[in-house]
Amino acid sequence: MAISLVGAPRGLRILLPASFVILVLVLVALYHSTGQLETSQLLKTISNIHGGGNSQPQEEEEVHTRPANTHPPPKYKPTSTLAVPTVTDPFPLLATSTGAPPSIPEYNVPKPGLHRDYGLSYMPPLFIGFTRQWPMLLQCVVSYITAGWPPESIYVVENTGVQNSNADGKLTLQNPFYLNHTTLSRLGVNILQTPVLLTFSQLQNFFISTATSRQWPHYFYSHQDVLVMSFEDGADTIKRPGDRDWFFYDDQEKTDILRPAAAGQRGYRTIYENCLRELNHTLENEKRWAFRWFQYDHLTLVNRAALDAVGGWDSLMPYYGSDCDMNARLEMDGWTMRHRRVGIINDVSTIMEDLAVLYRDPEVVPKFIDPNPIPDEELDKVERPHKDERPDKDAPTGDETALDEENEPGEQPPENPTEESKEESGKEPEEGKQEESNEKSVERRSEKRGRGSSRAAGGSGIAQDYFRALLRVADEMGAYKYRSDNSARNSWQGSQHGGVGEPYYYNADGFGKSFWILAEAGREVFRQKWGHRDCDLVQETALQLDDQWRVEKDWEDTPSKS
Ligand SMILES: *[C@@H]1O[C@H](CO)[C@@H](O)[C@H](O)[C@H]1NC(C)=O
Ligand SMILES: *[C@@H]1O[C@H](CO)[C@@H](O)[C@H](O)[C@H]1NC(C)=O
Numbered sequence: 001m002a003i004s005l006v007g008a009p010r011g012l013r014i015l016l017p018a019s020f021v022i023l024v025l026v027l028v029a030l031y032h033s034t035g036q037l038e039t040s041q042l043l044k045t046i047s048n049i050h051g052g053g054n055s056q057p058q059e060e061e062e063v064h065t066r067p068a069n070t071h072p073p074p075k076y077k078p079t080s081t082l083a084v085p086t087v088t089d090p091f092p093l094l095a096t097s098t099g100a101p102p103s104i105p106e107y108n109v110p111k112p113g114l115h116r117d118y119g120l121s122y123m124p125p126l127f128i129g130f131t132r133q134w135p136m137l138l139q140c141v142v143s144y145i146t147a148g149w150p151p152e153s154i155y156v157v158e159n160t161g162v163q164n165s166n167a168d169g170k171l172t173l174q175n176p177f178y179l180n181h182t183t184l185s186r187l188g189v190n191i192l193q194t195p196v197l198l199t200f201s202q203l204q205n206f207f208i209s210t211a212t213s214r215q216w217p218h219y220f221y222s223h224q225d226v227l228v229m230s231f232e233d234g235a236d237t238i239k240r241p242g243d244r245d246w247f248f249y250d251d252q253e254k255t256d257i258l259r260p261a262a263a264g265q266r267g268y269r270t271i272y273e274n275c276l277r278e279l280n281h282t283l284e285n286e287k288r289w290a291f292r293w294f295q296y297d298h299l300t301l302v303n304r305a306a307l308d309a310v311g312g313w314d315s316l317m318p319y320y321g322s323d324c325d326m327n328a329r330l331e332m333d334g335w336t337m338r339h340r341r342v343g344i345i346n347d348v349s350t351i352m353e354d355l356a357v358l359y360r361d362p363e364v365v366p367k368f369i370d371p372n373p374i375p376d377e378e379l380d381k382v383e384r385p386h387k388d389e390r391p392d393k394d395a396p397t398g399d400e401t402a403l404d405e406e407n408e409p410g411e412q413p414p415e416n417p418t419e420e421s422k423e424e425s426g427k428e429p430e431e432g433k434q435e436e437s438n439e440k441s442v443e444r445r446s447e448k449r450g451r452g453s454s455r456a457a458g459g460s461g462i463a464q465d466y467f468r469a470l471l472r473v474a475d476e477m478g479a480y481k482y483r484s485d486n487s488a489r490n491s492w493q494g495s496q497h498g499g500v501g502e503p504y505y506y507n508a509d510g511f512g513k514s515f516w517i518l519a520e521a522g523r524e525v526f527r528q529k530w531g532h533r534d535c536d537l538v539q540e541t542a543l544q545l546d547d548q549w550r551v552e553k554d555w556e557d558t559p560s561k562s
Pocket of ligand 1: 119120284
């Protein structure tokens with residue numbers, strides 16, 4: 001509401017605008033001195049300007065007492081019997097020192113300006129959306145860095161809905177929305193904050209808008225629950241859960257991609273360099289392309305022009321169904337999407353016990369822990385409502401844990417839909433999976449190493465051994481996530497339950513439940529938008545782009561509500 005000063009006494013007419021000018025000046029000065037406007041500081045400043053002096057907002061200890069009315073007290077839900085373990089920091093070395101992080105393997109150190117070798121004028125950014133579960137995020141970020149991705153082109157997108165609480169260091173590790181700005185800055189990565197909590201589709205649109213404002217025509221995004229590696233051991237043709245049939249332009253590049261040089265050999269390329277190459281190659285080969293997927297969308301290269309052309313993500317489908325809708329619209333409009341190979345990507349629900357292993361710390365043996373172990377007998381009861389109605393029910397790898405974990409997608413590949421990957425979880429995926437404890441260790445210890453990884457680039461074999469041990473654990477983590485017919489894949493999202501009383505606290509179970517409700521609502525939007533239930537619009541219907549919201553449903557019965 002605008003304040004009209006027309007009728008005000010003359011003094012006020014001058015005083016008010018004057019104090020406004022002063023306020024602006026003070027704020028500008030503040031902004032310049034800190035480089036950042038902090039809400040708390042702002043409030044303090046304002047109250048000082050008004051002569052309040054007393055800048056401490058009253059911390060009211062609110063005691064919640066039940067109202068003394070005539071209604072009976074509420075009946076509480078039973079409390080879960082599953083013990084939720086306390087989350088531990090997965091990177092003690094970084095948490096307890098103030099020094100620089102350890103150095104990464106020499107052969108993975110990104111060459112400055114490498115992007116220019118591939119004709120790119122800017123370092124394509126990698127967005128990693130984050131909503132919950134800091135240990136998973138930290139593992140993801142560290143794996144990109146140690147695999148050779150330059151930290152300065154990584155953008156963690158904090159989408160927690162807690163305003164500045166993390167930036168101000170006000171949340172604790174047991175809070176699901178905890179994210180440590182200091183740690184990420186020390187690793188050299190950038191942090192962007194969404195202004196409010198966004199859904200999967202909104203977050204995707206936020207990536208588009210960020211890329212637009214920074215004039216980035218192409219960008220990468222990654223889920224936060226992946227563990228990536230470069231082809232340090234050369235050829236790796238394992239199909240991991242989540243992998244689809246890879247696309248190759250011709251036989252020569254197929255050989256090139258499937259038989260990469262190992263670390264230390266001539267022609268070795270990191271996952272980062274392969275991504276730059278992929279962008280270069282795509283630009284050389286195709287005009288109308290939209291996505292390049294590296295293990296479905298766990299890591300994705302995006303052509304902004306394609307998304308702009310079809311109107312971005314449908315934000316009325318908050319989670320599930322949104323990717324089916326997006327991919328179908330892109331394909332109807334003639335934009336290509338292809339499954340390609342740039343490195344080793346494991347979709348995981350667990351974390352390395354100590355992330356120092358990714359730096360090949362010879363003192364630490366790679367092993368992983370499940371932050372939220374579920375007893376085998378509980379596995380099938382894990383919440384997965386409306387399982388039968390998923391538009392993507394036949395897609396083996398739709399991963400709920402999108403981006404910011406939760407979403408995800410059920411997509412169906414636009415080309416060669418395959419069913420195969422479910423069973424193909426890698427070479428020796430099953431062993432050890434029945435262990436009862438939440439600590440899964442790899443018995444096959446790597447050979448005792450006397451020296452750090454730096455020697456290895458010369459091909460001494462020591463680093464290779466360590467890498468193999470690391471990869472074995474990563475593959476086991478990937479297989480572990482998909483155990484039990486996928487129903488446990490999202491259990492990790494429930495692993496932190498603390499934070500009561502902290503700013504913007506939200507009940508963790510309620511957050512999880514709400515997610516599924518919104519996810520189901522999105523599926524219903526999909527069904528009504530296209531008059532079709534499954535995630536196969538292009539393959540199984542004759543629908544075209546402008547049919548959306550204009551067609552009757554193509555099935556007889558309404559989907560059964562159980
Ligand atoms: C791809 O990279 C090569 C050099 O490796 C460069 O000459 C070419 O211009 C690049 N293509 C594009 C489209 O940027
Ligand atoms: C963030 O991590 C640093 C170590 O990198 C630690 O000193 C600090 O206490 C952490 N902040 C919070 C709010 O936990």
